[in-house]
Amino acid sequence: MNTNNHPALMGSLRPSSPSVKLINFSPGPTSLPKAVEEEIAQSFKKPGLTSLALSHRSPEFIDILRRTKASVRRIMNIPDDYELLFTHGGGHGQFAAVPLNLCHNKSDVATYIVNGTWTERARDEATRYCTVQSIDGRDPMGGYTTFPELIEEEIDPESKYLFLCSNETVNGIENHRLPRLPDSRRHIPLVIDASSDFTTKPIDWRDDGVGVLFACASKNIGHPGVTLTVVRKDLLGENCASPLCPGVFNYTTNAEAENLWNTPATFNIEVIGFLMDWLEHQGGVAENERRSIAKSSILYEVIDNSGGFYVTPVQNTSLRSRMNVPFNIKEGDETMTDDFLIQSWNEGMVGLRTLTPFGVGDYLRASLYNCITEEDAVRLADFMKRFARKN
Amino acid sequence: MNTNNHPALMGSLRPSSPSVKLINFSPGPTSLPKAVEEEIAQSFKKPGLTSLALSHRSPEFIDILRRTKASVRRIMNIPDDYELLFTHGGGHGQFAAVPLNLCHNKSDVATYIVNGTWTERARDEATRYCTVQSIDGRDPMGGYTTFPELIEEEIDPESKYLFLCSNETVNGIENHRLPRLPDSRRHIPLVIDASSDFTTKPIDWRDDGVGVLFACASKNIGHPGVTLTVVRKDLLGENCASPLCPGVFNYTTNAEAENLWNTPATFNIEVIGFLMDWLEHQGGVAENERRSIAKSSILYEVIDNSGGFYVTPVQNTSLRSRMNVPFNIKEGDETMTDDFLIQSWNEGMVGLRTLTPFGVGDYLRASLYNCITEEDAVRLADFMKRFARKN
Secondary structure, three states, X not given: OOOOOOHHHHOOOOOOOOOOOOEEOOOOOOXXXXXXXXXXXXXXXXXXXXXXXXXXXXXHHHXXXXXXXXXXXXXXXXXOOEEEEEEXXXXXXXXXXXXXXXXXXXXXXXEEEEOOHHHHHHHHHHOOOOEXXXXXXXXXXXXXXXXXXXXXXXXOOOOOOEEEEOEEOOOOEEOOOOOOOOHHHOOOOEEEEOOOOOOOOOOOOOOOOEEEEEEEOOOOOOOOOOEEEEEEHHHOOOOOOOOOOOHHHOHHHHHHOOOOOOOOOHHHHHHHHHHHHHHHHHOHHHHXXXXXXXXXXXXXXXXXXXXXXXXXXXXXXXXXXXXXXXXEXXXXXXXHHHHHHHHHHHOOEEOOOOOOOOOOOOOEEEEOOOOOOHHHHHHHHHHHHHHHHHO | OOOOOOHHHHOOOOOOOOOOOOEEOOOOOOOOOHHHXXXXXXXXXXXXXXXXXXXXXXXXXXXXXXXXXXXXXXXXXXXXXXXXXXXXXXXXXXXXXXXXXXXXXXXXXXXXXXXXXXXXXXXXXXXXXXXXXXXXXXXXXXXXXXXXXXXXXXXXXXXXXXXXXXXXXXXXEEOOOOOOOOHHHOOOOEEEEOOOOOOOOOOXXXXXXXXEEEEEOOOOOOOOOXXXXXXXXXXXXXXXXXXXXXXHHOHHHHHHOOOOOOOOOHHHHHHHHHHHHHHHHHOHHHHHHHHHHXXXXXXXXXXXXXXXXXXXXXXXXXXXXXXXXXXXXXXXXXXXXXXXXXXXHHOXXXXXXXXXXXXXXXXXXXXXXXXXXXXXXXXXXXXXXXXXXXX
C-alpha cells in the first residue's frame, strides 16, 4: 500500500469506517463533550427560534448572555471586580487587544514571558503597540521545554502588565498554578492566555494578580468564533486604551455596552453556556482538574515506561502539560510514526498530528481537552503500549 | 391589561403560543431560510464530526472552506482578481480594518459618504487611522432619507478609497446599483459595506470599481461570528497595510495564509456554504433580486395606499430599501404603535421593533432578508391593511 496520501497522514478527522467510534485528540478546534454535542443538536429541535436566529438585542438572547456569564463566573469563581466579555478575533485578536487596551502609548512597557509558540506570536503582535521586554524562556539547548524563573531584575517595575501563556499547546508546557511575581513586582497585573487550559484548574483571581485572562472557545469551552475575556475592572476606563484601539477590541467600550456594542457571536456564546452547565454538572473545576491529571498521567506513564520508545520533550514533571501531551516515536523514525498514525486512525483515534505551520519536529500530540474522557485516554494508552510492544 | 411589559413591546422573538408559526422580521441577526435551518439540524445527525469539532487545518474543514468560497465566487460572479476572506469582528471590525489596510499613514485621505447610522459609525472608527473627508448625505431637514449626488469637487482625487454603505438598514436607504464615480475619480476604489444586502442584487465588480466589499453574515448569509470580505488583489501587498494593523485584520497576511492565519469561525463558515447552496438552488442572484423587489413592493404599496396611516421616511422610490422597510403608524401614535406590535406578535410576526441604541424616532421596521418569503411579506401586508381598516 502506498501510504503517502493516507488520510491519517494528511490529518484527516473522518472515521476510517462508519462503525468506528471517533476519539478526537486534536489540539483545537476539537470536539465538545458528547452531552454538550447532544444538547446542541437538541436545541435545533425546540420550538421557537434557535440562538442562530435571535437578534442580539432580543430579551431571549440577552437572557442567554446573562445566564452564560453567570455560569462562567460561578464555575470559575470570578469576583465581582472582574468584567466578563465575549470578544472577537480569537486569541490572536487578544494578542493585539491586550496592548491596545493596557498601553496608552507606544512607549509604555509590557513584559512578555516567551516560552513557546503562542507567547512568541503574542509578543510579535504586541511590538506594534508598546515597548516589549521579553523574558527568554528557552532551555540551554535553545528549545522550549520549560518556564523561566521570575527574577525581580528582569521585570521592569513600570510594566503595564506581564504576559504569559498558562499552557503552551504546541510545546506542551503548563503552569499548573499561576506563577507568583517577586514581591516588588506584585503590583503588575498578569495577563494570561488561557486559551487551552481554561476550566481545567482553579484560578485565584485576586491573589494571583490576574489583570486580564482570555480563552478562545475552540479548545475547552466551545467552538471557533468567540473568545472569553476577563478583565479586572480597575483596568477599564475612558482614557485607558490607546486611541488606536479598534472599537471591537476596546474592553471599556464593550463593557459599557454590556457586550452589545456590536453583534456578538450569539450561537457560539450559547454553546459556551451549554459547556458550562455540563462542567458544573460534572463537579466543576475541582473535579475537572482531577480528571485532567488522571488523563495526562495515564499517557505520561506509558511514555516514561517505554524505555525510550516514546519520548516527551518536557522533563520537569511539574511543567508537563495536562492538556497536550507531545511525544515522538523511536526518536522520530518516519516509517514508525506513519505506522502509528495510520493504525491509531484506523481505530478511530484522530487528531494526533495536525498539519500546522508551527511544527516542532517529529512530535505527535495527544490533546486532552474537555471532550476527552478518562476512558478515551486509557484507550490511547493501551494502543501506545500495544504499538511499542509490537515494534 | 397592562401592556407596558408585554413581550411584544420588549422585542421578544418567542412565539405567542406553541402553535403559532413565527415570521422573523428582525433587522439582523435573524433567521435563515427554512431549508438552510433544516440542513444545519441535519448536519448534527450525520456520522463523523460536525464542523463545530473540526480542526481548521484538517482536510475536512479545508474542503468546506474551499467549497464555500467557490460557491460565493460563482453565485456572486466574483472575478479571479478578487480575494475572498472570512474575517473576524463583524462589520464594526471592518470599519477599522478597511482604513488599517488601505491607508498606510494617518495622513492618507479616505472619503466617506455618510447617509445613515452605519456610515456614521464607519466614519467615526476610520478617524483613528486616516484623514477622513465626509460627504454629508443629510436631507435639507437634517435627516437621513437620501443618497447624495457624487460631485467631482467633493471627492479628493488622492482618496485611498471611497466608502459607502449600499443599504443603510436603520434608515431604509438602498443603492439598488452601486453609484458611479465621476470619470476623473474612477481610479478611487469603492469600499462597500454590503452587510445587509449582499446576495440580493448583482455586483459588476470590476466595472463598478469595487476595491473592498464586506458583509457580516448575520443578515442575509449566515449567523453572527463571521464576516465575508472581498478584496481586489492589487490592494494587497506586504507594505500596503498600516504597521498598526492587527494581524487578524490584515488582508494580506490572511490571504497569504489562505484564511488560516488564525482559527476562522469554522461552523459559521459552513453555514454560509449552506446558504449559498440554497441560493443557487433558488435561482441565484437574479431570482433573489426579483424576490426582494416583490417582497418590498408589497409593503411599500400598503404604506403608500394607506392615506397617511402608515408613513415611510424615504420618498425617493429609487432609494427605498428592499431589505428594511421603515414605517410609522399614525405619525407615531404610541398607543396605536403598541397595539400594532402586540397584535402582529400574537400572529407570529416578530422583530418589527428591536430595542437598539440607534432608534430613529417612532419607526418600526420590517426586514426582508433571505429568510422572508413572498408569502411572509403578503402576510404582513394583509395584517397592516386589516389593522389600518380597524383604526
